[in-house]
Amino acid sequence: MDGLSIDPVMDGNRSLVDKDREAFFHPFTAIKDQKSNGALVMASAEGCRIRDVAGTEYLDGAAGLWCVNVGYGRKEIADAIHAQSQSLPYFHTFNTIANAPVVRLSERLLELAPPNMKRVFFGSSGSDANDTAVKMLWSYNICRGKPEKRKIISRAYAYHGVSVAAGSLTGVPMVHQYFGLPLDFAKHVSRPDLYRDAPARGFSSEEAYSAHLAREIEDIVIAEGPETVAGFIAEPVMGTGGVLPPPKGYFQEIRKVLDKYDIRMIADEVITGFGRLGRWFASDLYGIKPDLILVAKGLTSGYLPLSAVIVGGEIWRVFEEAADDGRAFAHGFTYSGHPTCAAAAMANLDIIEREGLVERVDEIAAAFRRIFDDRLLGLDIVGDIRSAGLMMGIELVADKREKRSFAASAKVAGRVSLAARRHGLLLRALPNSDVLALSPPFVISLEEMSTIAERAHAAIVDITHELKAEGLA
Known part of the structure; x- marks a missing residue:
């Protein structure tokens, strides 16, 4: 390079910050802030x-x-990405096509997951995992002759993503207000807030507060009609909504309501999965017993984009029986089961286990x-x-x-x-x-x-x- 050092702040004769202002559309960023303060x-x-x-x-x-x-700079993950990119960088998984990394990763996730999880469906983001879960529940109920069961109960200030279905489940107002969301299949109840809400309502025990929140869910199920409600979705610990751990007995009380009205439980473990709470899955920590588990982020530690829906036994049983007529589950993405992303995940899980x-x-x-x-x-x-x-x-x-x-x-x-x-x-x-x-x-x-x-x-x-x-x- 003729002995001249390269200025990392400049790109040609203009700064990267200036180029950012002129070319990059940032997610979750005020355009005014990008213009005035730069990136x-x-x-x-x-x-x-x-x-x-x-x-x-x-x-x-x-x-x-x-x-x-x-953590950053893990050579083992970079090496796995490099090696897989040289052998099979990409191929799709439609029409019964597979690759070795995604088969091995599927098997490994089922070994780590809570009991009675049967299959793994891959995507690229937490948002698409949430969308996939919605469509799985809709398909599940159509397959068992209950097509009217489509509504999904979420919580105020929950974060489940920003695509149309996931953004509807999200309860953060800024995700809704300029997009005409939520769609009407999504219903929202109170978030569990031990700092503000519980004392404001006069609850001195966490168990009593949990019972109250479960009754609120039952009330909305009855109001909407149990025959129309398909699922309840929750992050084990609410993340973007305020970092709110559940009160004692919360998921056990909710499970009673769900079982009473034939409603499936979706655990959004996009943040909590793979060790964030000191367990492989927070569903085990809190005794959630989910029918679907959604994972992303920690699956590869962010080194490459990868998400998954881990499917429980009851839902898989219905899909398997319905498929006897040869029908396909007509849902998936170009990058579902991407071999290089799966190789990154395997290396990431190796590090977590070994260390x-x-x-x-x-x-x-x-x-x-x-x-x-x-x-x-x-x-x-x-x-x-x-x-x-x-x-x-x-x-x-x-x-x-x-x-x-x-x-x-x-x-x-x-x-x-x-x-x-x-x-x-x-x-x-x-x-x-x-x-x-x-x-x-x-x-x-x-x-x-x-x-x-x-x-x-x-x-x-x-x-x-x-x-x-x-x-x-």
Whole structure:
């Protein structure tokens, strides 16, 4: 290269940030913000640390988008991708065609999954896994002579994706408001919120609160007509909706209602699957007994896009019996069962198993919580810290005693997130709330946890001073 160094910030005679403004349409991004502030352009990463093109290093407290479970820079996964790309980079899986990586991965997932799961259907994203689950339930009920059972109950502020069906199941207002969603098959009930909702309703025990939430589901089933309701979908721990662990007995109470009215249970484990809560599947941790399990993110630790619907015995039995007449399940994607993505998943699971990362999450979860409680709970605007495994939500409030929220226009969590960047930390400000989310890679050290807590503390203090100057805190 004639001895000249390449400027990583520039691309030709213009900066990458300028080119980004002119060419890239960002997801979940305010166009005005992209125009005025520009993009943070990432360049490289290793372990729990990521660097931008200017060389600034950040601790990634969010594992990308809840997904880089084994950490960045895993050569074993890169080598598996390279080797598979050289032998069979791609072929479809329609019409009984398969490939070795996806067959082996299917078998492995059934071995890891909760009991009575029978088959695995692959896609590329959590959104398409949710869409596939919707169509599976519709097809399942048509196959057994109940075509009117089509409605699916979700929860307010749940996040299940952004495609048309998945976006309808999602309960986050910003995902609906400019798209004419949700479609009318999706119905929403209250989310479980032990910090705000349970005490506001006067529940002193988690079990009583769980029974109340189950009755709310039963009420909507009766109101809609049990003969029209096909399923109930839930994240074991609600992620984007506020990092909300379930109250005690929640899924057991709900299962009673579902069994009573012939309704199937969908566990959206796109975030929680593959160890995030210290178990391979959160369905095992919470005794959910799902009929369908949806996975993505941690399946490859984000190294390549891959999702799956793991199909339970009852649904598979009906499909198998209905297929005696030769009909096809006329659903699938160009990249269903992509061999290179499956090879990445196999290498990722090898790392998780060999290094005991699921067990490690279980071992360090209490320390994770303690470090943040000790460092942040005393701050003026930190109202609540809640966690499960290596998922944490930090709720910011204008008044701790009254649990009074900031005005939405203040965008406090977003401001803290930007301040955290200045301190070398990446965390997530969740939409429609003042909750900060943390979900670090499983390989994070206790020292790195402490550093994240220190940097989060500094960012919150910075914004608290600004809010006080503005008369908002």
